[in-house]
Each structure stands twice: as structure tokens, then as C-alpha cells.
Amino acid sequence: MSKSINVRSEIGRLKTVLLHRPGGELENLVPDYLERLLFDDIPYLKAAQAEHDAFAKVFKDNGIEVVYLEDLASEAISDASVREKMIDEFLEEANISGEGNKEALKEYFSQFDNKKLVDKMMSGVRKTELKGHSARSIADMLESDYPFIIDPMPNLYFTRDPFATIGNGVTINHMRTETRNRETLFAKYIFEHHEDYKNSNVPIWYNRNESYSVEGGDELVLSSEVMAIGISQRTDAAAVERIAKRLLWSDSGFKTVLAFDIPKKRAFMHLDTVFTMIDRDKFTIHPEIEGPLTVFSITKGDSEGEIKIEKEEQVLEEILKKYLKQDKVELIRCGGGDLVDAAREQWNDGSNTLAIAPGEVIVYNRNFVTNKILKEHGIIVHEIEGSELVRGRGGPRCMSMPLVREDL
Template sequence: MTCKNRELNVYSEIGKLKTVLLHRPGKEIENLTPNLMERLLFDDIPYLKVARQEHDAFADILRSNGVEVLYLEKLAAEAIENHKIRDEFVMNFIEEGNVRGNGLKKQLLDHLSQFNNQELIDTLMAGVRTTDIKNYATVSLTDITTSDYPFVLDPMPNLYFTRDPFATIGSGITLNHMRTETRNRETIFAKYIFEYHPRFQNCKVPIWYNRNQELSIEGGDELILNDKVLAIGISQRTDAGAIERFASTIFASNEGFETILAFDIPKKRAFMHLDTVFTMVDYDKFTIHPEIEGPLTVFSITKDSASENGLKIVKEETVLEEILKTHLGLDSVTLIRCAGGDPIDAAREQWNDGSNTLAIAPGEVIVYSRNHVTNNLLQEHGIKIHVMPSSELSRGRGGPRCMSMPLFRENLK
């Protein structure tokens, strides 16, 4: 199979969405325990049955609006059809899952060998409990000293936030190095999909940043404001140095991006990524959490062949509206503040990702039902909203944008 058409095309946040990648929550959610929540980056435990119903409603909204919905788990299974690739994938996954004891590693390989490709992917995503392994035994010092831990391989409950492990930018991707070991294994799925899945393997997908680089960058911090300007958060999860490396690569490409606006946002859990406090909903309208406006610092990064690192970095000295107007060539900019900036409503709705919207077309977004104050404000500003249920999915601390990775958007006129 050859790549006849471009499979990746994302040059804005708001162009009509045509293809998106999701992950339907699986049994990994039921492997969350109170003792593991901090390790696995959760604040609560969603109820899987309802979380799946909510996620299916999300997918139905997308499909009913002409969006092709692809699933991470299905693409990953299809990418390892070749036995040699499957074996390589499993060994890669086990090594990064820190399965060190040789005896345990052999038992795990034996356990996984019984599954077909889809069952294998689902099992690796869900995590492998020690009780899943027949005749689980401690046959090495490594195994003995970790024998009280309930998992051979940790579950991956963050997978339904497909936005973070990689980001589609232009015709390529950043295959991200995630901040935490817990999430970094998620990028293995994307690596094998873009290298070996029939849909992508002959497309020569450009990689703007690779998972083997030591500095972290995550997709929730990467926004495409238009075909010339990107916004990236310097955040709890993304390093400034990673942004510089990415900038050098993307500016050296033929993609046409000319400016990166680096948003230095507060480094705390409530603001873990830029898209939890700032998203684009129309050509000139943005959601924002009011708490970041005061301490927000923005740097513009452009290409400069005369400088030592090939970049010109300027600290912007004006308010955000003026920065966006200048760099996006707009006459005016509207910032729609989460819950109108009310100190109680904004804090509550920000916790439930009131500022995290997914645009499916200019001025048309998907939102969580629970953020009713912010949703009303969006409508008052002329934004068409599609409301999805959100009682359980929101417990993972991510909204509609977090749960989706656009692969193809129509270019803006």
C-alpha cells in the first residue's frame, strides 16, 4: 500500500476537522487505585462504564459533523501485523516498562504470546497485574525485591488524552518526550503507528521532535494559531529548551511557520498544559483562564541566521490581546474568560477544563456539559457549542481538546 494523499495536515486550531485520533477508555481505568493515583497522575478514579458512554457520545458528535474518527488502540494493533515488528514492539514496551528480572520478563513474554494483536494492545494499555501471570514466581533478586507491587506492567489510564504523546503540526508530528516515566511509554504506540501502519508507513511523516530527546514537550502545550504562528507553553510538562530545539527544526523545514509564541505559564497542577488555560475557538476569539493573565509572560521566537543558535527571542512587552493582534494580523481579539472571571465559578470550571475546548470548525466547538457558566459565555460571543456529558471523563483532568488528536484539518481560507 502506498501513500497516495497527504494523511497529516494541521495548519490551524480551528480549520474544519476531517480526521481525529481518539482512545476509548479501557480496563486501564479499572486498574487505578487510591494508592496509585499520584504515581499515575490522577486525582480521582472514573467509573469506566459511564466514562465509555461519555466518550462514545464525544465520538458521535464528531462523526455527526463529518469527522473521521480513528482509534489509537485499533491503529496500534494494525501496525504490528508483521511478526518481527510485533516482537520488537513487545520488547521495546517491556524494556520501557522497567521489567528487569530475567525470570519475570520470560514469564511476561509467555503470558503476552497467547494474545492476538488487538488483545495484546488492549492488555498492554490496561496493565498486567501480578495475578495475571500463571505461576508468578520470584526467581531473581530484582523480582524478590519488587514482589509486593501489584503490577508487572503499570496501567496507562492517561491514554484517553491522545493530545499529549504526539502533536500533528503541518504535515508532520512532534513525537514527544513526556515529562513523566508514567506517560512516556504512551509515545511508543505513536512511534509504531507512524512507522509501520499501512496508512502512514509510505508517507514519510516528518518528525519535528523525537521521543529519544532528553527534554520534555507535550502536545497539550502545542497550539497552531495559523499557518505562520504557533503557540507553545513553557509549563509543568514542557521545557523551554525543548521549544528551542523544536523551533530550530520547524524553521528549517518547508512548512512555512515563522513565529513561535512561548507562553510561560504557572507551573502547577491546575495549569499543567497551555491548552488547559488557553484555546482558540474562532479567528479572533480565545478562551482563557483569568488567573494566568497577570503572571503571563510571552516570548516570540523567530528565525535569525546571525545568532548563535539561529533564533531570535524577544520578550513581548504588552498585553496578550495586543500580542495576538500583532502576530496574527487581526484588527481585534476577544478573550473569553473562563466563567467570566468570577473567582469561584472560574476556579471550579477551570478545574473541570472550562477553557479546554475542541474546535471542529471556525466558531464551532465541543465543550463539557458541566462548565455551564463558560458555555453560556461562549454562546453569548457567537460561538456554536456541541455539549458532551462529562461527569466521569473530567475526573482525569482533561477536556475535549485533551482527548483528541487532529490528524487532518482543512486549511483556512
């Protein structure tokens, strides 16, 4: 049965959410290659899975359907020809050199059922797993000290980034780094081949083979008429313009895209690491971005396919009031605006909240200063453990991709 995507706000009551339970990919993190794989530390898998299961339980306890990326991806390749095509594409994007290595990997993958195959693609392949295959080319025979023949994908539990739901469609994203760009292959196969989506005519607002980078942590649906997209360390201005043009000239209902130009640094990796919506008139924000923040409004131009871009001159509260048609807007500052508390809790994703309904959010319990302030503003706060999960530098919004929300 075909299913539809429906996400027309950040705060509408959540009905279906996509997660990825951390797997063997975290056990393929090695200190010497953390930077290459975009990690600062190595989480303990067993504890990370327990924390993630508790995260999933919050959704289930609130009547929210939880679906898993690994399940949808394995179901999407139930047809043998689709499975073979995905393996070929996966190996091509994994930059496997040498025909012998390719053939050995195909033979290795052939022993797995679809679920284990997807798990293995995600976790990566150590060279020791292919011991005994005979070299067939110079490339196969050239040994390096690097321990993997296929890199792991440790960032996958941040399901927010590889694709993003906007209205009734999605962006299948071109990620900034090669390490993460392979993650989007699973979204491609889900929307092209999964029984739930292949006949749903889901609009693709942006695709993974396009040249500019965009990541889902920079894409926020503020209302059924207003999108916010961050120009960040991971998202290019040109990608923002392209998405805006397609959204505004479609029948999606969006009338304005607000482009937030944020500092290009690791602590502010995506817009949602410094700014999230928690109620109709309330937002979390990291105080350090307020000074350098520039906002541009993008609307339809006069001629077909054209867009109009204007720099907004007002402060952020006034911009949000104007476009969200609110009498007042409250910016709740991470750490209460205290320089030390804000910096510490920002590092642990204190501004990265996930709304499951208006004024009801999931947060890490470790950000106690910010959480207390949220409660004082009347927000219902579901606190989860995140000592291991946070080592990947992402919070509850990063770890979730809404597929269906109730309209406000």
C-alpha cells in the same frame, strides 16, 4: 495507501481525529497509587466509555472521520517481527527486572492477537495474572506489596499529549513523567510501521528519545505561520527552542513560534488547560494566568539554524492581533472572570475547548457559566457529558488529536 498529516490551524474544519476509548487501564487505578499515575480520582469505566462514545458521536454526526489509537497501534504490528520488536521495547521501558519475569510476560503476551495485545499493554498487568510462573532470578523472587508487574496507562484517553500534529509533521513527545512516557511508544510504531504513514515521509519535529520534556497540550497551531507552545509544568523551555528551530528552518511555512510562560502548577498543567482558540479572533482563557503570563516570540535568526528570541511587551490581545493579523481579538474569560466561577469551571476544563470548525466547539456541559458566555459571543457549542472523563483532569481538546484539518 499512504495518508498525510495536515494541521495548519486550531480551528480549520476538522476532517480526521484520533481518539482512545478508555479501557481496562481505568480499572487498574488504585487509591494508594493515584498520585504515581497522575490521577486525582477513579472514574467508573462503563460510564466513562458511554461518555466517550457520545463524544465520538459528535464528530461522526458532523462528518468527521474518527480513528482510534488502539486500532492504529495494533495494525502497525501486523508483521510478526515488528510485533516482537515492540514487545521487547515495551518490556524494556516498563522496567521489568528479572529474566524470569520478562520470559513469563512474553509467554503471557503470546496468547493475544494484536488488538488484545495492545489493549493489555495499555491496561497494565497485575501480578496475579502471572501466578504460577517459576522464578528464575533473585529479582523475580523479591516480592513487594505493589500489585502490578506493569503499570497501567490511564492517561491514554488524553491523546493530545503523546504526540502532536504540526503542519504536515508531528512531534513524538518526551513526556515529563515516566508514567506517561511509555505512551509515546504507540506513536513511534504507528509512524514507522503503519501502512498509512510509513511511506508518507511525515517530518518528525521532535522525538521521544530527546532529553527535554514536551507534551501536546502545550502545542497550539494558531495559523499556518504561527505556533504557540507553552512553557509549563510539563514542557521545558529548551524543548520549545529545539522545536522552534526545526520548524522555522524547514519548509513548513511557520514564521513565528510564540512561547507562553505559564504558572507551573497542576490546575494549569498545559497551555490548553488555560487558553484555546475557538475562532479566527476569539480565544478562551483562564483569567488567573493573564497577570503572570509572559510571551516570547521566536523567529529565524540571521545565520543558518539560528533563532532570535524577543520578549513581547504588549498585552496578550495586542500580541495575538499582531501575529494573527487581526483587527481585533476577544479573550473570553472562563467563568466570565468571576473568581469563584472561573476557579470551579477551570478545574473542570472550562477553557479546554476543541474547535471542529471556526466558531464551533465541543465542551463539557458542566461548565454552564462559560458555555453561556461562549453562546453569547456567537459560538456554536456542542455540549457533552463529562462527569467521569473529567476526573482525569482533561477536556475535549485533551481527549483528541486532529490528524487532518481543512486549510483556512
